Amino acid sequence: MPLSSITKHRAKQCTAKSKRTGLPCKNPAAYECRACRMHGARKAESIKRGEQHPNFVHGNRTLEAQAEQSATSRRLQQIEDAMHLLGMTTAKRSRGRKANGYCKINLVNEVKKVLEDC
Numbered sequence: 224m225p226l227s228s229i230t231k232h233r234a235k236q237c238t239a240k241s242k243r244t245g246l247p248c249k250n251p252a253a254y255e256c257r258a259c260r261m262h263g264a265r266k267a268e269s270i271k272r273g274e275q276h277p278n279f280v281h282g283n284r285t286l287e288a289q290a291e292q293s294a295t296s297r298r299l300q301q302i303e304d305a306m307h308l309l310g311m312t313t314a315k316r317s318r319g320r321k322a323n324g325y326c327k328i329n330l331v332n333e334v335k336k337v338l339e340d341c
């Protein structure tokens with residue numbers, strides 16, 4: 224049974240749900256928030272992001288930095304494909320997971336596209 228502030232005074236109810244039962248939380252939501260104090264009530268302006276966040280160290284792991292690293296890795300893997308396709312090297316192929324968005328180069332026409340992007 225929700226608290227009387229919800230039933231009688233039309234206070235907003237917390238939007239969190241229980242992991243075990245799936246039932247919604249019965250506490251009233253905190254002022255100007257969607258969740259109650261037990262489920263992480265935070266005002267949007269009090270949430271710190273980027274360099275203001277207390278765990279920010281150097282910025283190498285931000286979403287933008289990771290996307291740039293992934294693009295660079297993808298470009299290098301495609302250049303490696305091009306080198307093998309054109310017979311420029313006999314070295315072993317690099318191992319491991321390929322970058323996001325990587326697609327193997329099998330045709331000489333695709334090599335031209337890769338070289339134009341560089």
Ligand SMILES: [Zn+2]
Binds near residue numbers: 239248250260
């Ligand atoms: Zn709650």
